Amino acid sequence: xxxxxxxxxxxxxxxxxxxxxxxxxxxxxxxxxxxxxxxxxxxxxxxxxxxxxxxxxxxxxxxxxxxxxxxxxxxxxxxxxxxxxxxxxxxxxxxxxxxxxxxxxxxxxxxxxxxxxxxxxxxxxxxxxxxxxxxxxxxxxxxxxxxxxxxxxxxxxxxxxxxxxxxxxxxxxxxxxxxxxxxxxxxxxxxxxxxxxxxxxxxxxxxxxxxx
Amino acid sequence: xxxxxxxxxxxxxxxxxxxxxxxxxxxxxxxxxxxxxxxxxxxxxxxxxxxxxxxxxxxxxxxxxxxxxxxxxxxxxxxxxxxxxxxxxxxxxxxxxxxxxxxxxxxxxxxxxxxxxxxxxxxxxxxxxxxxxxxxxxxxxxxxxxxxxxxxxxxxxxxxxxxxxxxxxxxxxxxxxxxxxxxxxxxxxxxxxxxxxxxxxxxxxxxxxxxx
Amino acid sequence: xxxxxxxxxxxxxxxxxxxxxxxxxxxxxxxxxxxxxxxxxxxxxxxxxxxxxxxxxxxxxxxxxxxxxxxxxxxxxxxxxxxxxxxxxxxxxxxxxxxxxxxxxxxxxxxxxxxxxxxxxxxxxxxxxxxxxxxxxxxxxxxxxxxxxxxxxxxxxxxxxxxxxxxxxxxxxxxxxxxxxxxxxxxxxxxxxxxxxxxxxxxxxxxxxxxx
Amino acid sequence: xxxxxxxxxxxxxxxxxxxxxxxxxxxxxxxxxxxxxxxxxxxxxxxxxxxxxxxxxxxxxxxxxxxxxxxxxxxxxxxxxxxxxxxxxxxxxxxxxxxxxxxxxxxxxxxxxxxxxxxxxxxxxxxxxxxxxxxxxxxxxxxxxxxxxxxxxxxxxxxxxxxxxxxxxxxxxxxxxxxxxxxxxxxxxxxxxxxxxxxxxxxxxxxxxxxx
DNA sequence: GATGAATGAGCCTTCATTCAT
DNA sequence: GATGAATGAAGGCTCATTCAT
Numbered sequence: 001x002x003x004x005x006x007x008x009x010x011x012x013x014x015x016x017x018x019x020x021x022x023x024x025x026x027x028x029x030x031x032x033x034x035x036x037x038x039x040x041x042x043x044x045x046x047x048x049x050x051x052x053x054x055x056x057x058x059x060x061x062x063x064x065x066x067x068x069x070x071x072x073x074x075x076x077x078x079x080x081x082x083x084x085x086x087x088x089x090x091x092x093x094x095x096x097x098x099x100x101x102x103x104x105x106x107x108x109x110x111x112x113x114x115x116x117x118x119x120x121x122x123x124x125x126x127x128x129x130x131x132x133x134x135x136x137x138x139x140x141x142x143x144x145x146x147x148x149x150x151x152x153x154x155x156x157x158x159x160x161x162x163x164x165x166x167x168x169x170x171x172x173x174x175x176x177x178x179x180x181x182x183x184x185x186x187x188x189x190x191x192x193x194x195x196x197x198x199x200x201x202x203x204x205x206x207x208x209x210x211x212x
Numbered sequence: 213x214x215x216x217x218x219x220x221x222x223x224x225x226x227x228x229x230x231x232x233x234x235x236x237x238x239x240x241x242x243x244x245x246x247x248x249x250x251x252x253x254x255x256x257x258x259x260x261x262x263x264x265x266x267x268x269x270x271x272x273x274x275x276x277x278x279x280x281x282x283x284x285x286x287x288x289x290x291x292x293x294x295x296x297x298x299x300x301x302x303x304x305x306x307x308x309x310x311x312x313x314x315x316x317x318x319x320x321x322x323x324x325x326x327x328x329x330x331x332x333x334x335x336x337x338x339x340x341x342x343x344x345x346x347x348x349x350x351x352x353x354x355x356x357x358x359x360x361x362x363x364x365x366x367x368x369x370x371x372x373x374x375x376x377x378x379x380x381x382x383x384x385x386x387x388x389x390x391x392x393x394x395x396x397x398x399x400x401x402x403x404x405x406x407x408x409x410x411x412x413x414x415x416x417x418x419x420x421x422x423x424x
Numbered sequence: 425x426x427x428x429x430x431x432x433x434x435x436x437x438x439x440x441x442x443x444x445x446x447x448x449x450x451x452x453x454x455x456x457x458x459x460x461x462x463x464x465x466x467x468x469x470x471x472x473x474x475x476x477x478x479x480x481x482x483x484x485x486x487x488x489x490x491x492x493x494x495x496x497x498x499x500x501x502x503x504x505x506x507x508x509x510x511x512x513x514x515x516x517x518x519x520x521x522x523x524x525x526x527x528x529x530x531x532x533x534x535x536x537x538x539x540x541x542x543x544x545x546x547x548x549x550x551x552x553x554x555x556x557x558x559x560x561x562x563x564x565x566x567x568x569x570x571x572x573x574x575x576x577x578x579x580x581x582x583x584x585x586x587x588x589x590x591x592x593x594x595x596x597x598x599x600x601x602x603x604x605x606x607x608x609x610x611x612x613x614x615x616x617x618x619x620x621x622x623x624x625x626x627x628x629x630x631x632x633x634x635x636x
Numbered sequence: 637x638x639x640x641x642x643x644x645x646x647x648x649x650x651x652x653x654x655x656x657x658x659x660x661x662x663x664x665x666x667x668x669x670x671x672x673x674x675x676x677x678x679x680x681x682x683x684x685x686x687x688x689x690x691x692x693x694x695x696x697x698x699x700x701x702x703x704x705x706x707x708x709x710x711x712x713x714x715x716x717x718x719x720x721x722x723x724x725x726x727x728x729x730x731x732x733x734x735x736x737x738x739x740x741x742x743x744x745x746x747x748x749x750x751x752x753x754x755x756x757x758x759x760x761x762x763x764x765x766x767x768x769x770x771x772x773x774x775x776x777x778x779x780x781x782x783x784x785x786x787x788x789x790x791x792x793x794x795x796x797x798x799x800x801x802x803x804x805x806x807x808x809x810x811x812x813x814x815x816x817x818x819x820x821x822x823x824x825x826x827x828x829x830x831x832x833x834x835x836x837x838x839x840x841x842x843x844x845x846x847x848x
Numbered sequence: 849g850a851t852g853a854a855t856g857a858g859c860c861t862t863c864a865t866t867c868a869t
Numbered sequence: 870g871a872t873g874a875a876t877g878a879a880g881g882c883t884c885a886t887t888c889a890t
Contacts, residue, residue, distance in 0.1 A: 031332055033245040037885060047851045049887075075871065092421065108389050118330035119243050152269075156401060160384065163405045167375040168384015174374050189368060191419050193375045197409030209304065209396075220867065249860065259876045264861065363883060453758055457669040471872045473866075482864065516845065541666050542754035573801040580825060583810065587829045590806015597753075598798050608845075611793060615843050617799045621833030631827050633728065633820075634849060645853060645889060672880060685854045688882065 005067040007079050016054055019044045023055075024065045032062055032119055065166045066116060069109045070129050077136075087144035087202075088195055094136075095168065095194075096186040102172045103183035113169070130165065137161040141198060148202050159181040160201070166196050214233040228266050231256045235267075236277045240323035244274055244331055273338050277326060280319045282341050286315045299356035299414075300407055306348075307380065307399040307406075313394030314384045325381070342377065349373040353410060360414050372413070377408050440478050443468045443511040447479075448489045452535040456486055456543055483545050490540060493533045494553050500525045501560075511568035511626075512619055518560075519592065519611040519618075525598045527607035534600040537593070554589065565622060572626050584625070588618050645838035648688045652690050659691075660701045668698055668755055699761050702752060705745045706765050712737045723780035723838075724831055730772075731804065731823040731830075738808045739819030746812040749805070766801065774796040777834060784838050796837070800830050 009168040010018075022044035026035045037058055040144055057060045080097035081090045100112050118123040138161035145151055175186050200206075219369040234256035249270055267273045291391050292309035293302045299402075330336040331339045350373035357363055380402055387398050414419075434442075446468035450459045461482055465472040479485045493505055504521035507515045526534050540546040562585035592614055599610050624630075646654075656681035664669045673694055677684040691697045716733035717726045738746050752758040773795035781787055804826055811822050836842075 025368055031330060034332075036883085043878090044298075049851065050849085052886070053849085088361015089422070100260060105230065114312050115330045117329040120246070124376045131239055159383065159401045161218070161403060162386050163379040163383050166385070167405075169382065171375050172372065174371065186371070188419075188421050191421070192413070193409055195409075195419050196412035196417060197407075199407035200412065201404070205408060207400075207407050208416035209400055209403070210301070224873080225876085248858085251857095259864075260860090261876060262874080265875085315852070439694070458756075460862085473872065477870085481685070488674065513846070525863070526764050537870085539754045539863090542751040544670070561742065583807065583825045584829055587803040587807050587826060590809070591803035594805065595795065595799050595803015597802070598795065612843075613795045614799060614844055615845070616837070617796055617803075617833050619833075619843050620836040620841060621829050621831075622835065624832035629832060631824075631831050633824055633827070634725070648852080651853085673882085674880075684881090685855060685883075686853080689854090694881070 009173040012054065015046070015050070019046065019051055019055055019061075020065055020068055023050075023061050024069060024112065024133045025106055027062060027065060027115065028107040032115050044052065062112075062116075063122065063125050066122065066125055066129070067111055069105070069112055073098070073101050073109050074132065087140055087147075088199075090140055091198075093188070093196060095190050096184060098170065098174060099187040099190070102175055103181075103186075106176050106179065110172050114173065127174055133165050134158060137164055141201070144198075145201055148204075150202070150204060152201075158197075164198075167193055224266065227256075227258065227262065230271075231258065231263055231267055232277055232280055232332070235273050236281060236320050236324060239274060239277060239327060240319045244270075244327050249273075255367065261395070263359050269335055274324075274328075275334065277324055278337055278341070280335065281324055285313050285321055285423060286344070296388065299352055299359075300411075302352060303400070303410075304403055307402050308396060310380065311387060311395040311399040311402070315388050315393075315398075318391065322384045326385060326388075345377050346373045349376055353413070356410075356414055360416075362414070362416060364413070376410075379405055433438075436478065439470070442491055443475055443479055447485050448532055448536065451486060451539065452531040456539050468523060476539065483515055485597050486536075486540075487546065487549050490536055490546065490549055490553070493529070493536055497522070497525050497533050498556065503517060508549055508578055511564055511571075512623075515619060516611070516615055517621075519614050520608060522592065523596065523599060523607040523611040523614070527605075527610075529604065531599050534596045538597065538600075550586070558582060558585045561588055568622075568626055572628075574626070574628060576625075584622075588622075591617055599634070645711065651680075653688065655691055655697075656689055656701055656704055659697050660705060660744050660748065661693045663701060664743045665700060667749050673697075677726040680699050684726065685785065695757050698748075698752075699758065702758065702761055702765070703756075705741070709734070709745050710768070723783075724774055724835075725835075728774060728823070728827055729794055731826050733819060734804065735808065735811060735823040735826070738800060738811055739817075742812050742815065750809060750812075751770060769801050770794060770797045773800055776839070778808055780834075780838055784840075786838070786840060788837075791799075800834075803829055 004059070017038070023035075026040045026043055029035075030039070037048055037051060040061070041051050044051070044152050045192060051061070055064055071152055077094050077097045081094035085093065113126075116126050138157045141161060142151075142157055171190050173180055213300075217378050230250070235247075238252045238255055240246075242251070248261055249263060252273070253263050254310050256263070261271065264272070267276055289306050289309045293306035297305065325338075328338050350369045353373060354369055383398055387393055387395060443464070446462050447459075447633070450464045450467055450554070453459075454463070461472055461475060465475050468475070500627055501518050501521045505518035507514070509517065537550075541548050562581045565585060566575075566581055595610055595614050598606055599607060655676070659671075659676050662676045662679055664670075666675070671694075673687060675695070678686050680687070688696065693698055702769060706799050707745055715735045717730035721727070721729065750761075752762050774793045777797060778787075778793055807822055807826050809818055
């Protein structure tokens with residue numbers, strides 16, 4: 001009927017990416033609850049029923065966004081921090097890649113992630129993603145310790161890794177809130193916090209509570 | 213049991229506390245958006261209009277919760293970490309008080325705080341609270357540095373403090389999610405992350421990025 | 425207990441006037457529905473239950489306002505337009521008094537009256553008040569006609585009087601909306617509209633529809 | 637009866653008219669505030685969200701009613717009172733059309749209009765509509781005056797027109813309140829009030845206040 | 849495959865009104 | 870006489886979600 005061929009009848013994969021792009025944009029801008037399916041559909045240039053047909057419920061859609069952005073971030077890090085490098089080098093490259101990614105997608109990953117933390121429905125999803133990160137960091141520490149001939153309890157390892165990840169997330173927030181800040185410099189600062197402490201651990205220095 | 217004539221015509225101050233108790237509980241359990249004023253009112257054993265009359269809008273109510281719990285937490289910390297102690301002692305006592313508080317109010321403070329991070333309307337409120345914390349930590353570091361005859365740029369100080377606060381928040385989350393974990397042990401672990409690194413800084417050791 | 429004697433325990437009549445003053449003010453400013461009993465009570469410096477005890481329901485309160493202001497206005501007119509004056513003189517004095525009153529109470533009578541016209545509950549009350557006015561005007565016309573030895577059907581009299589009252593109300597609105605306008609000049613203009621036509625009627629001139 | 641497939645999936649334009657019909661009915665019957673969106677939706681045979689989707693807020697809906705009915709009325713008048721007729725003929729036809737319209741829509745226009753006068757939010761909308769009417773009437777008078785070789789100050793013209801419009805509105809109210817009254821006869825009466833006075837003006841007769 | 853039309857459900861908020869003190 | 874405390878009831882508005890075309 002219409003004489004305009006337009007961008008209709010695109011292959012499914014392309015459409016899905018368009019929708020995810022729109023969804024990431026709207027979720028970041030408005031937050032999960034304030035975002036409306038109407039706005040997402042409109043921003044994607046598509047009708048609402050299509051969104052439901054392709055990507056399901058609002059929650060499922062948010063999870064899909066989280067997934068895609070999280071995977072991209074993990075790939076950026078993994079591509080930079082080769083497993084065969086020495087621990088400090090690996091940590092540095094990983095952090096640099098991470099902050100570079102966050103800086104380059106200022107309204108993507110970091111914001112979505114921040115949104116997700118508060119909402120119960122995404123607890124599981126988030127736990128998985130953070131667990132992957134913590135595991136990687138803990139693995140690095142463990143590996144470095146073993147090289148030094150040391151070892152610490154798995155739970156201590158996890159908690160320390162958790163703290164480092166937390167510090168990193170916090171600086172990612174800081175970076176997202178300071179549009180003019182330099183990602184690389186932020187990574188350097190994080191190294192100063194993380195590595196100086198970690199290096200001590202590696203050499204067997206630990207802090208113990210006073211007798212009280 | 214109570215000397216109060218059984219749930220009727222209580223003075224305003226008492227009712228406000230009941231409402232805040234209920235609100236903290238419900239907000240923590242459900243999240244800001246999923247929480248309904250109906251449920252909060254019912255949980256407080258009072259009708260909805262009273263909540264509006266005493267504490268205002270849903271947003272205002274949430275902010276009131278944040279305020280009350282945040283103030284309590286700050287007091288717990290301030291009461292423990294006297295300003296005239298040496299830096300490590302102060303840090304240790306502050307952390308111990310903090311994790312003790314979080315552990316004792318596992319579904320109060322930490323969860324509210326987590327909620328607030330994702331929702332735009334509370335950004336300002338939160339920024340203020342975190343700024344207070346960051347300032348305290350940065351002040352401690354700065355003081356310790358000066359004692360050692362050193363000094364670092366204010367922005368570096370801020371970012372490092374920010375990272376430490378982030379690591380601490382992260383462990384607070386971890387603690388809130390692990391009901392059986394020991395607050396004191398968590399504080400010790402945080403000290404190991406924070407102090408070992410900080411002590412290095414105090415002695416003038418810094419990490420610098422490789423030539424690349 | 426209190427050492428302040430203040431303005432408490434005033435005689436009932438005084439209190440009622442205070443309340444009515446406040447009510448007129450608030451109703452005028454906000455409109456009947458948008459006005460809240462809270463605001464009225466607060467503005468009267470009295471607690472809400474007192475308002476209910478003295479003046480009853482919100483509707484009753486509004487009617488009371490209407491009554492008081494309407495009576496004042498009628499008195500102002502009646503005091504000016506003595507029944508033994510010739511018709512044109514009487515009309516002129518009446519109009520002058522009316523517009524003078526409206527101009528002097530710009531947010532009293534005219535506004536209340538305007539509010540009341542739209543709300544069903546006050547239809548009866550309003551009908552009564554307007555009927556009084558219409559009756560007065562119709563009486564004046566009838567009297568003048570009889571003096572001239574003429575007579576017209578009661579219903580025609582009523583409708584013409586109704587139209588004159590409507591024109592007057594309309595100019596009262598106009599006056600209320602033009603704070604700088606001069607009440608006396610407005611009265612003169614109304615006379616030009618009303619009396620020129622009426623005088624014709626008095627001399628037996630009437631307009632009839634064309635054959636069509 | 638109707639060719640429409642029985643109340644389901646109607647095109648937007650149709651539904652909008654149904655909604656406006658229902659809204660006019662309910663607003664007239666209950667008044668703006670007492671009318672509930674629920675009742676309007678139910679009366680239109682449709683769910684509430686549709687009303688919001690198509691016609692917006694309650695206020696916007698009321699304005700839409702005002703617009704539609706006002707436009708219809710203006711068209712009825714404009715269709716009857718051709719601009720090239722002599723002034724008295726034009727006035728007569730305009731009034732006849734107006735009262736005919738009011739009589740035919742006894743619970744439409746006049747009642748809505750009456751509601752709108754009391755409510756602040758619609759002041760602007762109303763001012764515009766009345767200004768149009770006043771302008772037309774003033775234009776007619778001015779034109780007739782010029783034909784007679786006379787002229788009066790613009791503000792006097794406006795105020796007189798305002799008074800005539802007010803008188804007309806008042807009789808429209810009267811007509812709406814008297815279901816058995818004859819619109820044409822009402823128009824004739826209005827002519828007797830308006831034209832006899834206006835004709836005097838046209839011949840240079842004016843009334844002036846006594847020396848006092 | 850694609851969409852305009854449609855809705856059930858629910859939430860925040862407000863208000864007139866009344867007890868119990 | 871006077872008031873702080875308390876509420877039942879309702880209303881506007883929005884949204885995720887799904888038919889019917």
